[in-house]
Amino acid sequence: MAVTLQTKYPISPITNSIPRTHRPPSLLRLRVSCSVTPATTKTQPNREKLVAVNPHLTNDPTLQSTWTHRLWVSAGCTTVFASFAKSIIGGFHSHLWLEPALAGFAGYVLADLGSGVYHWGIDNYGDESTPLIGTQIEAAQGHHKWPWTITRRQFANNSHALARGITIAVLPLVLASKDPLVHGFVSTFAFCVLFCQQFHAWAHGSKSKLPPLVVALQDMGLLLSRTQHVNHHRPPYNSYCIVSGAWNKVLDESRFFESLEKLLYFKIGVRPRSWSDPNSQWTEETETSNNLA
Numbered sequence: 437m438a439v440t441l442q443t444k445y446p447i448s449p450i451t452n453s454i455p456r457t458h459r460p461p462s463l464l465r466l467r468v469s470c471s472v473t474p475a476t477t478k479t480q481p482n483r484e485k486l487v488a489v490n491p492h493l494t495n496d497p498t499l500q501s502t503w504t505h506r507l508w509v510s511a512g513c514t515t516v517f518a519s520f521a522k523s524i525i526g527g528f529h530s531h532l533w534l535e536p537a538l539a540g541f542a543g544y545v546l547a548d549l550g551s552g553v554y555h556w557g558i559d560n561y562g563d564e565s566t567p568l569i570g571t572q573i574e575a576a577q578g579h580h581k582w583p584w585t586i587t588r589r590q591f592a593n594n595s596h597a598l599a600r601g602i603t604i605a606v607l608p609l610v611l612a613s614k615d616p617l618v619h620g621f622v623s624t625f626a627f628c629v630l631f632c633q634q635f636h637a638w639a640h641g642s643k644s645k646l647p648p649l650v651v652a653l654q655d656m657g658l659l660l661s662r663t664q665h666v667n668h669h670r671p672p673y674n675s676y677c678i679v680s681g682a683w684n685k686v687l688d689e690s691r692f693f694e695s696l697e698k699l700l701y702f703k704i705g706v707r708p709r710s711w712s713d714p715n716s717q718w719t720e721e722t723e724t725s726n727n728l729a
């Protein structure tokens with residue numbers, strides 16, 4: 437029997453219609469539709485299937501660190517270290533130890549809250565054209581489509597934007613102030629903010645692949661754990677804090693962000709993205725067996 441084989445659609449990645457930064461970097465998916473038509477006029481129904489092509493995620497350039505990324509992370513870390521050193525030196529000269537230590541603890545606690553507020557903001561409002569933080573908003577939306585790619589992103593690639601913000605905000609303070617309390621607070625707060633994307637990435641990793649110290653800190657509740665962060669990727673998409681996650685329970689149970697979203701909606705008429713159809717922007721795409729390797 438004579439059989440003709442034809443493709444209904446051009447064979448091309450379906451990700452072509454998605455902005456580049458939203459795509460799973462090396463996962464090429466081909467939507468192939470073949471209709472097998474016998475020589476007779478009787479038509480068979482079309483059959484579609486998804487084919488996952490072997491990805492090379494670890495080689496994807498959008499996940500690699502550049503020298504610019506590394507320079508900003510180096511500048512951010514140097515700035516944080518200088519602030520920490522000023523806290524120690526200032527405490528030594530003024531014989532103050534408890535107060536800078538308590539200020540440091542306050543910085544750690546409030547950095548978790550700050551990470552939640554900022555994360556909520558970029559997840560829900562603005563877009564890639566928003567000045568200064570447009571690329572972070574775009575990346576945050578991409579993270580909700582393909583959460584697992586964060587585990588393949590190199591450290592400086594993942595943290596350079598926050599490192600740049602920390603350098604610009606904290607360096608003038610390092611130069612202007614010698615107060616050990618100020619630097620006790622600022623150094624810890626800035627350290628946690630600079631590294632919160634790394635803490636976030638660890639919360640997406642499997643325990644067997646994480647350093648034992650990280651797993652221990654997660655288990656103690658000092659760093660964001662996977663079991664806590666998974667709630668952020670499920671309806672109703674709360675739990676925005678990504679340093680220790682200590683604030684998530686308080687903020688979720690008090691419906692703090694939901695109240696803020698309603699307030700903003702009634703005051704300025706802007707809907708947060710979390711109210712939209714979860715299928716459009718918030719659905720987690722599971723890894724294929726190829727990607728899990």
Ligand SMILES: [Zn+2]
Nearest residue numbers: 555559576668
């Ligand atoms: Zn998010």
Ligand SMILES: [Zn+2]
Nearest residue numbers: 583636640665
């Ligand atoms: Zn996440």
